[in-house]
Amino acid sequence: MKTSAARAVRKRKNSKEPTWELRLYVAGQTAKSLQAFANLKRICEEHLGGRYQIEVVDLMKNPELAKGDQIFALPTLVRKLPEPVRKIIGDLSNTERVLVGLDLRPRARGIS
Amino acid sequence: MAMAKKSKLPMGGISKCPTGIQGLDEVTFGGLPRGRPTLVCGGAGCGKTLLGMEFLVRGATQYNEPGVCVSFEETGEELAQNMRSLGFDVNALISQKKLAIDYVHIDRSLVEETGEYDLEALFVRLGQAVDSIGAKRVVLDSIESLFASLANEAILRSELRRLFRWLKDKKLTAVVTGERSEGRLTRHGLEEYISDCVILLDHRVTGTVFTRRLRVVKYRGSTHGTNDYPFLIDEDGISVLPVTSIDLKHAASDERISTGIPALDCMLGGKGYFRGSSILVSGTAGTGKTSVAAHFADAACARGERCIMFSFEESADQVTRNMRSIGINLGRWINKGLLQFHAVRPTTFGLEMHLAKMHKIIRNFDPSIVVVDPMTGRLVDSGTQAETRSMLLRLIDFLKQKQITALMTTLTGGAAAQEQTEVNIASLVDTWLLLRDIESGGERNRILNILKSRGAAHSNQIREFLLTNHGVELRNVYLGETGLLTGSARVAREAKDASQALLAKQEIETKQRALDRKRKAIEAQMDVLRLELETQEEESRRFIAEEQMKLKKWQQDQGEMAKSRALNQGTRAGNAKSARAGEDRR
Numbered sequence: 001m002k003t004s005a006a007r008a009v010r011k012r013k014n015s016k017e018p019t020w021e022l023r024l025y026v027a028g029q030t031a032k033s034l035q036a037f038a039n040l041k042r043i044c045e046e047h048l049g050g051r052y053q054i055e056v057v058d059l060m061k062n063p064e065l066a067k068g069d070q071i072f073a074l075p076t077l078v079r080k081l082p083e084p085v086r087k088i089i090g091d092l093s094n095t096e097r098v099l100v101g102l103d104l105r106p107r108a109r110g111i112s
Numbered sequence: 113m114a115m116a117k118k119s120k121l122p123m124g125g126i127s128k129c130p131t132g133i134q135g136l137d138e139v140t141f142g143g144l145p146r147g148r149p150t151l152v153c154g155g156a157g158c159g160k161t162l163l164g165m166e167f168l169v170r171g172a173t174q175y176n177e178p179g180v181c182v183s184f185e186e187t188g189e190e191l192a193q194n195m196r197s198l199g200f201d202v203n204a205l206i207s208q209k210k211l212a213i214d215y216v217h218i219d220r221s222l223v224e225e226t227g228e229y230d231l232e233a234l235f236v237r238l239g240q241a242v243d244s245i246g247a248k249r250v251v252l253d254s255i256e257s258l259f260a261s262l263a264n265e266a267i268l269r270s271e272l273r274r275l276f277r278w279l280k281d282k283k284l285t286a287v288v289t290g291e292r293s294e295g296r297l298t299r300h301g302l303e304e305y306i307s308d309c310v311i312l313l314d315h316r317v318t319g320t321v322f323t324r325r326l327r328v329v330k331y332r333g334s335t336h337g338t339n340d341y342p343f344l345i346d347e348d349g350i351s352v353l354p355v356t357s358i359d360l361k362h363a364a365s366d367e368r369i370s371t372g373i374p375a376l377d378c379m380l381g382g383k384g385y386f387r388g389s390s391i392l393v394s395g396t397a398g399t400g401k402t403s404v405a406a407h408f409a410d411a412a413c414a415r416g417e418r419c420i421m422f423s424f425e426e427s428a429d430q431v432t433r434n435m436r437s438i439g440i441n442l443g444r445w446i447n448k449g450l451l452q453f454h455a456v457r458p459t460t461f462g463l464e465m466h467l468a469k470m471h472k473i474i475r476n477f478d479p480s481i482v483v484v485d486p487m488t489g490r491l492v493d494s495g496t497q498a499e500t501r502s503m504l505l506r507l508i509d510f511l512k513q514k515q516i517t518a519l520m521t522t523l524t525g526g527a528a529a530q531e532q533t534e535v536n537i538a539s540l541v542d543t544w545l546l547l548r549d550i551e552s553g554g555e556r557n558r559i560l561n562i563l564k565s566r567g568a569a570h571s572n573q574i575r576e577f578l579l580t581n582h583g584v585e586l587r588n589v590y591l592g593e594t595g596l597l598t599g600s601a602r603v604a605r606e607a608k609d610a611s612q613a614l615l616a617k618q619e620i621e622t623k624q625r626a627l628d629r630k631r632k633a634i635e636a637q638m639d640v641l642r643l644e645l646e647t648q649e650e651e652s653r654r655f656i657a658e659e660q661m662k663l664k665k666w667q668q669d670q671g672e673m674a675k676s677r678a679l680n681q682g683t684r685a686g687n688a689k690s691a692r693a694g695e696d697r698r
Contacts, residue, residue, distance in 0.1 A: 063239065070218070072231060072233050072258075088223070088224040090227035092226050093227035094226040097224055100224060101224030101226065
């Protein structure tokens with residue numbers, strides 16, 4: 001995995017569908033961040049079919065960026081688009097929860 | 113390392129970081145533990161955030177220690193607004209890079225948790241803020257809100273432990289706030305992680321009066337005051353009111369200052385009160401307590417000393433007007449800036465708030481005389497007796513330490529024992545003047561006596577206390593067969609005495625005059641008699657002289673006749689002589 005603020009992974013198949021803008025905040029190449037990135041990529045491929053872009057922000061390099069998106073935990077995935085902004089913290093190992101967090105699955109009762 | 117600073121520490125213990133908050137550094141003997149986190153806990157609205165912010169602002173402005181506030185509850189702008197109302201310009205400090213505020217907003221409804229995570233981003237943000245201004249102080253307000261936002265408590269706890277370790281490693285002096293809950297200091301047990309210093313804030317409502325309190329629950333490696341200290345939040349931030357002296361070691365001055373009433377000075381050994389002593393003037397309603405106080409203040413200002421009058425019953429205008437009626441012009445001293453008036457209703461705040469305010473006013477004005485009128489009365493309504501007494505003790509100690517002479521008045525109820533004050537503060541004061549009413553002969557009259565005056569000779573006599581248009585006057589009371597006479601009874605008695613004296617004087621004069629007359633009469637008689645005697649004498653003398661003349665003449669005649677006879681008829685002379693002798697015999 002390559003991490004840099006401007007580094008983006010872009011995949012586009014169908015321009016008619018809305019593009020998902022995702023931002024993954026990490027701090028250095030820790031096991032958790034690598035895990036999160038891998039999980040995210042897998043979920044996106046499976047459920048978004050290439051209509052997404054992922055921006056990885058390394059707070060070790062750009063600590064001032066943490067404030068803007070109100071990041072307090074790492075790793076944090078921020079869904080910038082489509083609105084509303086959603087945040088998922090953790091290594092994204094629970095796919096169901098990630099899908100719920102991204103509003104790709106309706107929220108089950110009793111959770112959150 | 114500043115040695116001077118170190119030597120000030122008690123017992124050579126841990127290094128301390130002065131908060132700059134009024135009174136808190138006294139309670140903690142120097143400040144918060146430097147380089148360690150301090151937990152400030154308390155219920156909602158007890159001033160935790162303010163204490164933290166003031167710690168930062170004072171650090172930045174007074175000790176050149178920039179600070180960072182990580183706020184979990186309020187935005188930077190909200191904090192700045194709140195602090196502005198307390199006289200702190202947070203935005204200016206931020207632009208001067210002396211203060212940084214980072215608002216961490218967590219909306220739980222927008223956050224999903226999946227799998228492992230840590231709070232490294234918080235560390236990153238905090239570290240970035242600290243580095244950007246070279247911060248020495250940190251406030252986390254209130255980190256406990258993370259517990260509400262995050263479901264995984266295990267992660268949170270381990271991360272908090274790491275956070276406090278991190279703060280210590282960075283040698284940051286931190287204030288961490290926590291919400292108090294039943295039975296424990298903080299809702300989520302923050303005290304487990306922060307054990308160096310714990311300060312508890314509390315507020316209570318007694319009656320209808322609200323009092324804030326602060327207590328240092330724990331301070332590892334340092335002594336600290338252990339009491340509940342009242343504190344207040346006003347336009348200058350927080351002020352904590354410590355018991356100003358744990359042991360009695362205030363200096364005692366030998367200097368005496370006038371009471372402003374010459375006759376009262378006389379009663380107090382001719383010199384007046386001791387400087388720096390506390391004087392209690394107690395009495396029932398309308399016995400002239402305020403007048404005694406006003407005299408004292410007037411005399412102090414006339415000497416050029418500064419004086420503060422705390423009035424809890426009358427406004428400044430009212431007191432000056434009333435005192436003008438007895439010839440004391442307090443207005444001129446107010447205009448000159450020597451006299452300050454602070455009139456406020458006692459029920460406006462709690463007792464502690466009053467005393468805290470008084471502390472502050474006294475500190476700012478630095479007077480040599482303080483008058484509290486009245487010390488009790490409505491003022492004690494705001495606390496229990498024990499509380500009141502302890503607060504008064506604090507005030508008196510504070511004044512004594514500052515060598516301020518304090519005159520307090522206290523109202524004794526008509527039914528209560530005269531020589532007992534409402535809160536038994538008598539043992540705290542040095543000089544106690546008792547003013548009383550005596551009702552007799554259809555009038556009430558005021559009398560004054562000195563119940564005690566520590567370390568000074570004082571009169572044991574009761575004086576009648578008069579309010580005249582040129583001030584207070586003291587008169588000797590009249591002790592007659594019927595007891596104490598005051599007022600018109602005294603006047604009547606005095607008049608009676610005067611008339612009796614007059615009568616006696618008149619009698620003496622009459623006797624004197626009578627004697628004079630007698631003497632004159634007798635002398636006149638004597639003159640007459642002498643005159644008579646002289647007349648008789650003269651007559652007798654004249655008669656004698658005449659007779660002697662006659663006799664002489666006769667003898668002359670006889671001689672001449674004899675001569676002539678002897679010349680003419682010698683025999684006839686004998687006949688003639690016998691004939692003449694016969695004539696004499698007839």
